[in-house]
Amino acid sequence: MTDLPGRPSRRGFLKGSVASAALLPLAVPAQAETLPDLPPLDQYKPQYLTAPEWAFVMAACARLIPSDGNGPGAIECRVPVFIDRQLAGAFGKAETWYMEGPFEPAADPRLGYQSPLTPAEVYRKAIPLFDAWCADHHGAGFAKLTAEKQDAALTSLQKGEVGLAPEQRDFFSLLLQNTKEGYFADPSHGGNYKMQAWVYIGFPGARGAFPEWAGRENVKYPLGPVALDGKRA
Amino acid sequence: MATRTDPKKDVVIIGLGWTGSILGMELAQDGLEILALERGADRNTVPDFQYPDAFDELKYGIRYGLMQKPAQSTLTVRRNLTETALPYRHLGAFLPGDGVGGAGVHWNGQSWRPLEVEYRLKSYVEEAFGANIMPEGMQIQDWGVTAAEMEPFMNKFERVAGISGKAGNIKGQIQEGGNPFEAERSEDYPLPPLKNTWDSELFADAASKLGYHPFPRPSANASRAYVNDYGMQLGPCNYCGFCERFGCNNYSKSSPQVCILDALKRKPNFAYKTRCEVLKIEKAQDGKTATGVTYFDENSGDTVFQPADVVLVCAFSLHNVHLLLLSGIGQPYDPVSGEGVVGRNYAYQMTGGTGLWFKDKVFNPFVGTGSGGMSIDDFSIGQIDFAKEGFIGGSYITGSHTGGRPIQQLSMPPGTPSWGAGWKQAAGDWYGHNMSIGSHGSNMSYRDCYLDLDPTYKDRHGRPLMRMTFDWKPNDIRMTQFMKGKIEEIARSLKPDKISAGYKADGSHFDVRPYQSTHNVGGAVMGTDPKTSAINRYLQSWDCHNVWVMGASAFPQNTQYNPTGPLGGLAYWAAEALRKDYLKSPRPLM
């Protein structure tokens, strides 16, 4: 491997990083959130989502971050697993949110989330309604549509054209936000399988020590990502 | 009703963040018996911010692991006097802290001093441009202290926090490479500046070519190892890119933990309790002093009365005001009559930014710090002809980035689809090819921007939530639009392939969803007139002389800078008044 411009040598750099790594406490796996090796998607047993909801989330993720083209898709990154686990946990239950009434879900969106529903409940209520809308307008439930029709349906959902009640109006933004979170979050949360999304864009994960790299001009950082459990890709 | 009364303390401190830690440390040196009550958890670098757990973007950056939980504490928001305020149900625009260290754990560390004219803004505007340039409803005031009076205390804070930077004006001598527009300082920063990332260098070069005066942004991320006046140690920053929203795993970000608390905890006359939320400051029968505080002890479920001779309110600006309102200390402000002081002059921070994308430049955005970067102050409050430009205010402008965390910080050029094949392709094409130039600007105070108690919503203790009434005003929007023009000139000179603009524009209303800043100021403002300020120029309550209120709630309007430098300086200023004067003879100092 060629030496990097402006650096003594790549070997020097690696030595340096080993030395500074030795000063850091050993990488202990993040306790509660660490997953045992997850089964592939088709064998995963959802904790929160029902079978039809799971089918919807699988199909929607596959369009929001599709598999074709450069880079992994949401399916290769096992984003649906991430979403299921988030909905089963504190996020899905809005555990840290203020959820006292009265509620005014139709308020100006700039006043923030005002639905009485938790994120998990939004998914539960909105998925069948959206599926029914898809059946009405495109001839079948979302998961059964062609990719083209799925994209058209998601676009309508995003534009607020599918007639969801104000309580569920944030469904699309939650779904999209959660999909991107699952794509890019540390793999211990269930998505970003094998750090593929990080490898794709060039994010080195939890390396977190770059003192020699500040000020270097137009030199791409050469090392791949490290996850919270110490694995490398 | 309290289930228990504890033995009296000399001083009780509400909240153990930046200001609580500073006051604790200063007063502990006089041997007083001090108890700090902190509503959140205890927190230490190990285990709470240690490697690698601290580098979990989802947990800390997106789910706000270290911050206030609205289920336990929040407020309601409306934009004008007629709207119904609704709860801030999950965090967005601002992220108050929770737990030992407060927001001082997960701040960026951009550490500034106000400009000389900012301390006497109203007088300056009147003298330089005439009172009639102030638009109807604007309610700006002087602070009641001057830059010269504050200098030793600002310096003290910077020495304790170990700020990295380059002075621009030492005792009236302009220093090459520093900020020539800053208020006069007595000495340089305790540490040299951080190293620049390439984007900051590009910005600084472009700004110089246009005749501006770039300088390193003063930073509470240590450029070198440092030992402060309390014997506390900082290690050199790792440019880790997980700074704001995260605790520092490396003892490099100045925080109450790293700069003060271990030294303070060694003092036998200081004690602190966690998971103890103060519900109310109790007043004596004559109403002229406080007798102590009542708090809810989450550990035991008890409600405890803690008597004390002095009550220091250090709970963060918004909570300071909420506590005063709940405790009936000072007259609540009424925006219709203009009378009353508690809640008056709430203000925020006007920020904006320009994004630049370059196909052929690689920035490694994950190499970043919370507060590094190069800034210019050529369009700061003291440099603008308000009469000519048609607004009152100013901004500092910075080329910098803080990290490349992909969920929050992946930045795509305008026109990129928000999902689908086009989004994915753009993520691969543009990650690491983006830089930004931001403006960080003042926000004036107005008659109808204020804080009071909400008539409808209650917290888990059954107390009314605080209600924020706030919106952006044309004066401040004109200011930020002016900055947009100046920034775009700099940005275009760099010839980016793509460029984007994110500035408040005509018709913009306050939106609680996107993060803007945790620079909530005012509501218990300082001053020399009890009709227009809740606390005097020493931060002592006009109404109860043994209640002192720290933090950015004291700012009569917001400066163009981040608030922690000045609120740190004010904490040292108040500590000196307490130690040298008040404690010897407790009484109203004004």
Ligand SMILES: Cc1cc2nc3c(=O)[nH]c(=O)nc-3n(C[C@H](O)[C@H](O)[C@H](O)COP(=O)(O)OP(=O)(O)OC[C@H]3O[C@@H](n4cnc5c(N)ncnc54)[C@H](O)[C@@H]3O)c2cc1C
């Ligand atoms: C993401 C982020 C980035 C920031 N970046 C910058 C920056 O770059 N520069 C800058 O100048 N500022 C920045 N800030 C703001 C900075 O953190 C605050 O100005 C500073 O911490 C305020 O100090 P304080 O002592 O007033 O409050 P804090 O440090 O927040 O401490 C208040 C403490 O009081 C406790 N408390 C509240 N209510 C009660 C109660 N009733 N009973 C007991 N305890 C209570 C809280 O839990 C908290 O621990 C940032 C803030 C955030 C969130």
Ligand code: SF4
């Ligand atoms: S950027 Fe520096 S100061 Fe900030 S968290 Fe990382 S190591 Fe600490």
